[in-house]
Amino acid sequence: MPNLNDVKQFWNNNLLWSGESEFKLGSLEFFEEHRSVVIEDCFADNLIGKNYTKSSFVKILEPHFLIKETYLHFFPVRVLPFKILVFIHKWLDIIFGFTIYVNVKKK
Numbered sequence: 001m002p003n004l005n006d007v008k009q010f011w012n013n014n015l016l017w018s019g020e021s022e023f024k025l026g027s028l029e030f031f032e033e034h035r036s037v038v039i040e041d042c043f044a045d046n047l048i049g050k051n052y053t054k055s056s057f058v059k060i061l062e063p064h065f066l067i068k069e070t071y072l073h074f075f076p077v078r079v080l081p082f083k084i085l086v087f088i089h090k091w092l093d094i095i096f097g098f099t100i101y102v103n104v105k106k107k
Contacts, residue, residue, distance in 0.1 A: 072097030
């Protein structure tokens with residue numbers, strides 16, 4: 001049975017999706033292509049009702065919830081061929097993140 005190190009080594013050597021890209025792993029083109037694939041494949045290229053600006057999303061929620069916090073996330077750090085510092089990952093999330101997370105409390 002594999003141990004934790006075996007699993008870690010497997011995923012470090014077999015990054016999700018990275019083999020399908022024609023661009024250099026970690027390049028801007030790589031991440032732009034990754035984002036497009038998520039939109040086209042995961043959302044079936046149909047973002048109607050699923051794609052909001054931060055302000056429009058907050059307007060939808062405000063009548064029912066107290067908005068405590070909003071932030072972007074989902075910079076796919078797992079596809080990088082190297083580890084990055086947490087603060088760099090957070091910065092990349094803010095700049096390149098494409099999922100809005102909201103911390104709310106019901107009114």
